[in-house]
Amino acid sequence: MVVTTTLPVAVIGAGPIGLAAAAHLLERGLQPLIFEAGPTAGAAIEQWRHIRLFSPWQYNTDAAAVRLLARTGWEAPEPTALPTGGDLIDQYLTPLAALPAIASRLHTGARVVAVTRQDMDKTHSRNRDTAPFVVRVEHADGEVRDYQAAAVMDASGTWSTRNPLGTSGLPAVGEAAVANHVSSPLPDVLGRDRETFARRRAVVVGAGHSAANTLLNLAELAAQVPGTKIVWAIRGASAAKVYGGGDADGLAARGQLGSRLRSLVESGAVELHTGFGIASLAVSDGTVTLTSTDGRTLEADVVVPATGFRPDLGILRELRLELDPGVEAPRDLGPLIDPEFHSCGTVEPHGGKMLAHPEQDFYIVGMKSYGRAPTFLLATGYEQVRSVAAALAGDREAADAVQLELPETGVCSSDIGTSCDVPAATAGFVAETSGGCCGAPEPVLVGFPTGLAHGRSGEN
Template sequence: MSETTTVSTAVVIGAGPVGLAAAAHLVERGITPVVLEAGDRAGAAVAEWSHVRLFSPWRFNIDAAARRLLSATGWTAPNPDHLPTGGELVADYLAPLAATPELADRVRYGATVVAVARAGVDKTRTVGRDGTRYLVRIRTSGGTVEDLRADAVIDASGTWGHSNPLGAHGLPALGESEAAPYLTGPLPDVLGAARARFAGRHTLVVGMGHSAANTLLTLAELAETAPGTRVTWAIRAASAARAYGGGDADALPARGALGTRLRELVTAGRVTLLAGLTIDALNPAGDTVTVSGHTADGATAVDVHNVVAATGFRPDLSILREVRLDLDPAVEAPTRLGPLVDPNFHSCGTVPPHGERELAHPDTGFYIAGMKSYGRAPTFLMATGYEQVRSIAAALAGDREAADAVHLELPETGVCSSQPVTEDEAGNVVFADSSESCCGGPAAAPAPPARGLATGVAHGHSGAVATLPVAQASGCCGGADPA
């Protein structure tokens, strides 16, 4: 059942997997999208980790509306069971999708969004606010500044490039800025373009998620052929047990294998683990940097040539200063979504279906979707973003029934984060019996909130190395497994 709507144009920020999927769904709904991409190509952020292989196969990485647009061009879908690299994701899916007749003239490259606002009113004004369109200010690659107007905005710009700091307190460690030449991003091309930087040198990898695991595995592989290559792994948690994951119980075998292989490297002494480390300061000294911190046992320091900051990401909200947002105070996700992904809680590795209602903000017609919608929460799967934008497009078109009919089936991680996770004397990961915890059953979706998109509005990594979102359920099952 459809409702009357005045939404005819929508700006989509970002031409990554979720942004282009949003554009495809908007086109199918008769809404004209304008996709703004800061990079010089579709999937520009994904291209920065083109050497990395996803642990989710193609069948989870292709949006339904995008597939329909592509199929009309004679495009041949990749093998659904193949695990694509970031480069393959761009070349075999994102680039052809952006080049379809329906989208080719709707994607602007080299267009960096610097601000979003309601046209003619600032954030403080309420009267008449919902009757105004959105103004999106961009800076082009040529340096000019332009203002665009649209009825709705979907911010699918992701979080790539906005890493969490190495230090505690949510702040950079002392000297972190000065140590920038020694730092790398979360997924350096260790075995390729960046090999010379790491071969025969000592690298510290900081982080407990899949990005850290990928880098640790490639560094260990490099050490087999490059004498003198040393690898140290630092985590804030007292144990790495949870980072090792569900192993064979993981429904995505490649994801389960990451943790299993990493545990074997630590056990064999090929990766030195510093658990429970809080980094306080970085002090450059010639060709090395001293990373100082403390653990439960007291102060510690390590001298390394490189530091890989695989510390996760946070959303850049600066461009949204003039938009009325409703954000969870902890994870900076939309308030209704925050409890479903909050890493302070635990879940069974599934996410309750959520869509436009959970993503809505006080400014109607504005949405944050994709990885950025999870705020500071560490886990995400592209399929989640695809369902988000499908629901948003339906709501913008006035189809409330379709917008609310959200559904999503995701592969289990094989470990419920409410289960106590420890290691036995042999270093094996031990999980408590989930049948005795609240994670013994499926997650329950929360009741839909009352507020949705009003009718008649006139005014929106990169699924990177995709990690699985986890969900809120009734009782104690409610959040994300910390990466």
């Protein structure tokens, strides 16, 4: 519980989860201080504004944020409509960030580079819990400034730290050297990035729904622009997981996504290579050669890294964290979200108690709280910050009363065509990060773009 103090609660990231955190803190009588690395709220989502979420508006807004907006005469979008990332920004995040109660506490172009305790590093214990936090921020004009805070909620997402193309969790040999030939994780194939792909050979790497959406968009581009070539490389032995259940799928849109992709592969429009773990990349005369761990090669003009995301824990180096050794989530949460055993719909609702660390009054929330797991839901993030705000206000009963209502058919997939639940890299209802059931970001993406796509620093 936050001690009685005039210091604010620092919120890192002004994506959907960060702004929801601020709204809940305000309702609790606490003062948020919000730092967003990008130039505007929802800057990470701006990277995938062309993506349509498969989940309707009713699952993509936070209750406290809506209550704040409603006081201004804000008109809520049609609850059953499917927003794009751009809609999420324009119709929800931008109006929310413009509210005086939020805008007066929001710093954009403010990248948090470190969080620590006043006058002590992580080795010092005496009076640690009562010492204020120090949040070091690098502003867009180059100024570096330290801010004191009574508590910290890190909602910075994972969009800015995608997984490498190589196997074993490491970049492939030569990956840095071909960076100019690697696109963003969710390129706007039919819009902003059209000329990057038209009449060129693209290799999409990854087996999640973000990869599927990019492949479908590339197929549409290829139908419009002859000479556009599409290659799909996955590490697994089969693409069956991405194809899903077809007509038998509980979510029609998810089934259509898989069925359309399967048809493209069977027709030869998409050239699929399975068991292709990338060992090295090299570029010569503008062409990238991807070499697999078993010696096969592919050539590309541009590579799409639909490989998911991971948390940037470097800024938290001086804090006492307790993380699951596998997925890098809070230790108690890790076993509940391990993608080898859980899908999006089987993760229990959770809040401040499960997200707590040995560092008192510090919480990682949103997509970043799931570490490397791809099972994050945007609705889960909203419940996280509601609980944490209650805990910081001293309302333990409300903090522990966590609940989450999801559609009975599930939410762990993306929509057809250019639709997906993202990031942050990434911030749709689902943030897909690594080819698991959920994708903002990898944003299908929230997530992040797995999602996403809390973006990106990425935010949720």
